[in-house]
Amino acid sequence: MVSAPARPAARAVVACVVDPEMPMLTLDDLGVVRSVETDGDAVTVTITPTYSGCPAVAEMSADLRAALTAAGYGPVQVRTVLAPAWSTDWISDDGRRKLAEAGLAPPGAAPRPAPGPVPLTLAGPATVVRCPRCGSPATEELSRFGPTACTALRRCTECREPFEHMKEI
Amino acid sequence: MSPHAEEEDATNAYQSLSETAGIDDPRWAFGSGFEDVEAEIEAPLPAGVDAADLAEYCLMLGDDALVCAQRIAEWVSNAPELEEEVALANTALDLLGQARVLLSRAGHVEGAGRDEDALAYLRSEAQYRNVALAERGDDLDFGVAIARLLVFTTWRLALMSRLLDSRDPVVAAVAAKAVKELTYHREHAARWAVRLGDGTDESHRRMQAGLEAVWPFVEELFRTTDVERRLVAVGVAVDPADTRAEVDAVLDQVLAAATLTRPDRAPMGLLGGRGGRQGVHTEALGHVLATMQSLARAHPGATW
Numbered sequence: 001m002v003s004a005p006a007r008p009a010a011r012a013v014v015a016c017v018v019d020p021e022m023p024m025l026t027l028d029d030l031g032v033v034r035s036v037e038t039d040g041d042a043v044t045v046t047i048t049p050t051y052s053g054c055p056a057v058a059e060m061s062a063d064l065r066a067a068l069t070a071a072g073y074g075p076v077q078v079r080t081v082l083a084p085a086w087s088t089d090w091i092s093d094d095g096r097r098k099l100a101e102a103g104l105a106p107p108g109a110a111p112r113p114a115p116g117p118v119p120l121t122l123a124g125p126a127t128v129v130r131c132p133r134c135g136s137p138a139t140e141e142l143s144r145f146g147p148t149a150c151t152a153l154r155r156c157t158e159c160r161e162p163f164e165h166m167k168e169i
Numbered sequence: 170m171s172p173h174a175e176e177e178d179a180t181n182a183y184q185s186l187s188e189t190a191g192i193d194d195p196r197w198a199f200g201s202g203f204e205d206v207e208a209e210i211e212a213p214l215p216a217g218v219d220a221a222d223l224a225e226y227c228l229m230l231g232d233d234a235l236v237c238a239q240r241i242a243e244w245v246s247n248a249p250e251l252e253e254e255v256a257l258a259n260t261a262l263d264l265l266g267q268a269r270v271l272l273s274r275a276g277h278v279e280g281a282g283r284d285e286d287a288l289a290y291l292r293s294e295a296q297y298r299n300v301a302l303a304e305r306g307d308d309l310d311f312g313v314a315i316a317r318l319l320v321f322t323t324w325r326l327a328l329m330s331r332l333l334d335s336r337d338p339v340v341a342a343v344a345a346k347a348v349k350e351l352t353y354h355r356e357h358a359a360r361w362a363v364r365l366g367d368g369t370d371e372s373h374r375r376m377q378a379g380l381e382a383v384w385p386f387v388e389e390l391f392r393t394t395d396v397e398r399r400l401v402a403v404g405v406a407v408d409p410a411d412t413r414a415e416v417d418a419v420l421d422q423v424l425a426a427a428t429l430t431r432p433d434r435a436p437m438g439l440l441g442g443r444g445g446r447q448g449v450h451t452e453a454l455g456h457v458l459a460t461m462q463s464l465a466r467a468h469p470g471a472t473w
Contacts, residue, residue, distance in 0.1 A: 046208065052266025052346050053259065081208040082270065082342035085349065117415045118330055118352050120359055122426050144357055145256035149263070153252065169349045 031090025131156035231271030232299035290465035312379030327412035366427025388436030
């Protein structure tokens, strides 16, 4: 009888890979890993991009391949699927906690689109975003577009600290 | 640190870069270079859909996004403030992401072995299918840039929200992501239009001038092509004429809040009944493509 190679399960290897832009989160926490399938040594990982233009997808694929190859798997294929579209609702509770601990305000509930034309809101969003440092609800948006596609820039008017907020989509 | 040590460090930095990239993970000097499989791209052609029509339709939607993204990206390193530069770059990236999938789908459905890079970098003006609005330059005038972005995103959001149920799975998947993204892009453009229009005399004048500059290109957005007509009948496309009421209502909402006036400008005409969708473009597209394609054409297949 041949003993099984001493290597962690592919799913466990994938679970440890972190997001290239927000390394406090694993890809699992972010909710972009859709499936991990093994066939002997071969592994197929299916991920979904956060935004169409997310430049980190190529890095995610490379990191997944590197981690699985280092763990003794191969060939490794990373597939991306677009549907269903990623939503910030897929970020795990653990992921939300880690975001807040890293000073990044986690997203609230994603908007549920009603059928028909998408209404245009000219006023700022009514949702309250608490400062991840002091907890104050008195924060204001500086820019809708932060350093990564998925974040916005805000400032706390109590402790005066700027911070990033993960946009609800 | 001695000059020699610096030189060594620089060499090491390049070495470690190439080691990180690895032998089987080349970085392209241009284009995506992504070898990962986009699962949906290879989805079978929906029953009753003509492959040439679908390829053409994906080019239309993809070229709109690609060319507009290239125009918006001209603001990178030229924006009035850092936050705005990041906003415009992110917007362009999202449009580019939509274009990549649509061009890949067009190439797959066409079945002639052309991938997204071949379609983006190796087609001439007459082979592009975008509307003229997307290629309209702004000479780094922020009023024109915001006017173009407002009209373009308002129209594209109206299109995409009607394509969520397209029978082509790739078009539907792109639409689902695009609706979320374009909602942000449109809001961004609309809020700038209000800030500028309802701002100082000078900002009002510049925003109004921006609208006047892009207005001749609005009419083309609602012209229906034969390809679209055939694809509407099989549940793949939407008739762009159906988006006019929504686009008008949204623009009216913004113009009212911004104290701007709806321009009264004659639409740009067609040439022998043909426009951007048939490959007849303004001179501007040649400039866009010259910038976008020069590296790829000078160094075919270059990697680093």
